[in-house]
Amino acid sequence: MIKFETVIGMEFHIQLNTKSKMFCRCDNYSAEAKPNTNTCPTCMGFPGTLPVANEKAIEWTMLLGLALNGKVADSFNFERKNYFYPDLPKAYQITSSTNPPVVGGYLDIVTSKGESKIRINHIHLEEDAGKLVHASNGNYSLVDLNRASTPLMELVTEADFRTPEEARVFAENLRSIVRYLGISSGNMEEGNLRADANISLRPVGQKEFGKKVEIKNMNSFKSIERALEYEVKRQTETLSEGGTLFQETRGWDENKGKTMSQRSKEEAHDYRYFPEPDLPPFKPKKEVIDRLKAEMPELPSEKRERFEGEYGLTAYDAMVLTSDVELARFFEQGVEEIMKKESKDFIPKESAKKLANWTLTELLGRLNAKGISVKNSPIKSRQLADLIALIDEGTISGKIAKTVFDEMFETGKNPEEIIKDKGLVQITDTKALEETVDAVLDNNPKSVEDFKAGKAQAFGFLIGQVMKETKGQANPKIVNEILRKKLS
Amino acid sequence: MLSKLTLEEAIIKLDSKEISSEDLTRSVLSSIENKEKDLNAYITVDAENALNKAKLIDTKRAKGEKVGKLAGVPVAIKDIISTKDLLTTAGSKILSNYIPPFDATVTKKLKEADTVIVGKTNMDEFAMGSSTETSYYGPTKNPRDLTRVPGGSSGGSAAAVAADETIFALGTDTGGSIRQPASFCGVVGLKPTYGRVSRRGVFAMGSSLDQVGPITKTVKDAAIALEVIAGKDKLDSTSVDMEVPEYSKNLGKSIKGMRIGLPQEYFEGLDSRIAENIHKAVERLASEGAQVVDVSLPYTKYALAVYYIIMPSEVSANLAKYDGIKYGYSAKDAENLMETYLKSRAKGFGPEPKRRIMIGAYALSSGYYEAYYLKAQKVRALVKQDYEEVFKKVDVLVTPTSPVLPFKIGEKMTDPLQMYLADVYTVPVNIAGIPAISVPANEVMDLPVGMQIIGPQWEEEKILNMAYVYEQNKEVS
Numbered sequence: 001m002i003k004f005e006t007v008i009g010m011e012f013h014i015q016l017n018t019k020s021k022m023f024c025r026c027d028n029y030s031a032e033a034k035p036n037t038n039t040c041p042t043c044m045g046f047p048g049t050l051p052v053a054n055e056k057a058i059e060w061t062m063l064l065g066l067a068l069n070g071k072v073a074d075s076f077n078f079e080r081k082n083y084f085y086p087d088l089p090k091a092y093q094i095t096s097s098t099n100p101p102v103v104g105g106y107l108d109i110v111t112s113k114g115e116s117k118i119r120i121n122h123i124h125l126e127e128d129a130g131k132l133v134h135a136s137n138g139n140y141s142l143v144d145l146n147r148a149s150t151p152l153m154e155l156v157t158e159a160d161f162r163t164p165e166e167a168r169v170f171a172e173n174l175r176s177i178v179r180y181l182g183i184s185s186g187n188m189e190e191g192n193l194r195a196d197a198n199i200s201l202r203p204v205g206q207k208e209f210g211k212k213v214e215i216k217n218m219n220s221f222k223s224i225e226r227a228l229e230y231e232v233k234r235q236t237e238t239l240s241e242g243g244t245l246f247q248e249t250r251g252w253d254e255n256k257g258k259t260m261s262q263r264s265k266e267e268a269h270d271y272r273y274f275p276e277p278d279l280p281p282f283k284p285k286k287e288v289i290d291r292l293k294a295e296m297p298e299l300p301s302e303k304r305e306r307f308e309g310e311y312g313l314t315a316y317d318a319m320v321l322t323s324d325v326e327l328a329r330f331f332e333q334g335v336e337e338i339m340k341k342e343s344k345d346f347i348p349k350e351s352a353k354k355l356a357n358w359t360l361t362e363l364l365g366r367l368n369a370k371g372i373s374v375k376n377s378p379i380k381s382r383q384l385a386d387l388i389a390l391i392d393e394g395t396i397s398g399k400i401a402k403t404v405f406d407e408m409f410e411t412g413k414n415p416e417e418i419i420k421d422k423g424l425v426q427i428t429d430t431k432a433l434e435e436t437v438d439a440v441l442d443n444n445p446k447s448v449e450d451f452k453a454g455k456a457q458a459f460g461f462l463i464g465q466v467m468k469e470t471k472g473q474a475n476p477k478i479v480n481e482i483l484r485k486k487l488s
Numbered sequence: 489m490l491s492k493l494t495l496e497e498a499i500i501k502l503d504s505k506e507i508s509s510e511d512l513t514r515s516v517l518s519s520i521e522n523k524e525k526d527l528n529a530y531i532t533v534d535a536e537n538a539l540n541k542a543k544l545i546d547t548k549r550a551k552g553e554k555v556g557k558l559a560g561v562p563v564a565i566k567d568i569i570s571t572k573d574l575l576t577t578a579g580s581k582i583l584s585n586y587i588p589p590f591d592a593t594v595t596k597k598l599k600e601a602d603t604v605i606v607g608k609t610n611m612d613e614f615a616m617g618s619s620t621e622t623s624y625y626g627p628t629k630n631p632r633d634l635t636r637v638p639g640g641s642s643g644g645s646a647a648a649v650a651a652d653e654t655i656f657a658l659g660t661d662t663g664g665s666i667r668q669p670a671s672f673c674g675v676v677g678l679k680p681t682y683g684r685v686s687r688r689g690v691f692a693m694g695s696s697l698d699q700v701g702p703i704t705k706t707v708k709d710a711a712i713a714l715e716v717i718a719g720k721d722k723l724d725s726t727s728v729d730m731e732v733p734e735y736s737k738n739l740g741k742s743i744k745g746m747r748i749g750l751p752q753e754y755f756e757g758l759d760s761r762i763a764e765n766i767h768k769a770v771e772r773l774a775s776e777g778a779q780v781v782d783v784s785l786p787y788t789k790y791a792l793a794v795y796y797i798i799m800p801s802e803v804s805a806n807l808a809k810y811d812g813i814k815y816g817y818s819a820k821d822a823e824n825l826m827e828t829y830l831k832s833r834a835k836g837f838g839p840e841p842k843r844r845i846m847i848g849a850y851a852l853s854s855g856y857y858e859a860y861y862l863k864a865q866k867v868r869a870l871v872k873q874d875y876e877e878v879f880k881k882v883d884v885l886v887t888p889t890s891p892v893l894p895f896k897i898g899e900k901m902t903d904p905l906q907m908y909l910a911d912v913y914t915v916p917v918n919i920a921g922i923p924a925i926s927v928p929a930n931e932v933m934d935l936p937v938g939m940q941i942i943g944p945q946w947e948e949e950k951i952l953n954m955a956y957v958y959e960q961n962k963e964v965s
Binding site for chain 2: 045080086091270
């Protein structure tokens, strides 16, 4: 049987969260707006209106380009893509794919098969269309132009993906980067980040590409991978059975777990592109590019390396912590709080490790379970740092800390307050603890005998009993010392 | 008759309170009332609002309140320029019910100058034509000879100015649409440098060519009007941030030693009587001390061909928004979306826009784009270069505005190519984006003849001064 190689290229539409729209100064944020209220004659395509480009959107496109090692074009221009549709009020979309603002670039990604370099063809900037709302009886459709002229970046990769997983990981990394740059929320479910894929199969060793199928409607990272896996399977089966593939567009149906044919190549449009005469070509200034480079925030990969080196985190912890800009920010704020508390200009690696553990296992788990974003976490970085300091100081034990943490998560209260209110302060009074130890030893003669007979587990049991007596508030280190002394 | 006043005279008389804006406006309105049945220069006359505005200005003046630069002067605006709450049709059925929700920047500037907008003038449909015959609202007649066309596409504006149906008017010029009707009607028409005047609110025909300009009774009036409408507009990215000179104060400078170029290509294949008259006019300028030299613009012969690729290409996109969905005419008998598009556009557009949409869509089609649009853009650069070279040698160029005298109504309607050729001397100027003015020269058989003075980019002052010197020294024929 012939073995096939999968070839995938991706196109991403990234909605920019600029204050105003791409070609007019209407509010770019319409989530709560009533239909057709965030509009003006320009984005509604009234006669005589002219586009005025959003400089910020252009800068942000260049910023993403620089972040992805691309080249900002010496000159680029907008152009008109002509087609009729009721959600496109001018009957042309202003885009910039022919002479785009950013050319080239790449992103290194890590998947289960190792590291791969995905090259970027270009990034261009364009305006979004409005939205059609179809009546349930099918008798009419309504047009909402709130979204019309929202700035969209389109990032087109080379056909460098060989597995569906690579496509998903690239998409996740891309979201992470746009969020680090603060230029988009990159949310696939909300449509701020949209992905289309071109996928084809070819016999291993063959240079020419096979028949390309475009996959649309993948609305989550998971569905990118699922849809492409399905398509690999479908195409492999078709080819193996001697069937023919068609160049077509297929839509991913999340519920059915299938791609369905939408249109064939024969129906392809001629968009009659030509340079937008209303917008003179842009020549990005060197000063602007230099400024963007200087202002470039630390990117996920850089942050990950630093977390490993500076804080001594494991590669995995560093990767998870840096995958989301808010999470990384949460962690670093915690680091700063701890340094402040300890009056140090560095953080001991044990403290960093502890902070990472609490953040990743306790906090993130609870946030995810409740569907709360890190930004809206009921526990703030400072509070988590306080909690860790309380453990380090011996005020509470690690075990009590979990109880305190739960309470903090529920109420948002400071740990000191919870400890005080609930009387959870650790018992470090040696005299008091000695009394408890004596009582435990008196009540458990069998265990004492076992220990003396060489059964080490008996020691653990006795510590457990002390902890139980003190409702977990005893300082385990001190209990350990007392017990050892008394049993020797 | 007050309506005969020039803009310059009207300002002086209004400022000195010798006349009231109400009287002046009434005089203009009565001209309209008397002549419109013959001329059809207006699509909309807004008499009531005009009178109210005139009275308001008179009251302000009486109270000594600050008023705008052109306070109380009646103006007519070509019906392709948006006027808030006032019907603006572009001479087309497809916009026959379109009331703009905003003012064009030039309209705003006229309002800020406290002019009195009397109405919206007739024009070729979407400014496509050289005779004002393609208007959905019927042709405008030439006030000098009612059997002849007033030129176009700003024929309504030119006729209104010539017939004292307004004090001055605004037109638009994509390939000669201000200068040619000014020439045909015996008035002054100025097309500024591309980017000098904002296009915001002007319904686009050829976006890289369109420019708004004044049509006036005198050269000085054109200078005064340009001062008011020119300047960078944040809402038009192609408008340029250049200082706007006080054009009207810089007129009448000696032209001694100025070099006038006569491009040979502009004196070939035209009505010899027109050529003769332009030569006579140039002699007058020479007698004022100008040096006259023969020059050549070898790429000019390609300008019309370039124009009829680039303009329709832009038209095909610019007119696509008129789809029967959002505003304007929408076919009632459509069964679905596609029918709405097809029927609305089939019934809403006249033959000339349709012709240009089809030419443009063809020129931009995949497989033809390189051969037509891209090639045309390259030749456009050469035409532009031609002018840049020649302006190293001369200060201005003088040519006829039109190769023909005002023609008879209906004469060229059946032959689009003949109609296109009427713009052969004006189109290259738009291709190059430079300024030009048409000023009345001596007449031929009682029909007006316009002299076109072309200047380098941003040098409106030069052509205005040259035109002014000619106007002041013109021999009475």
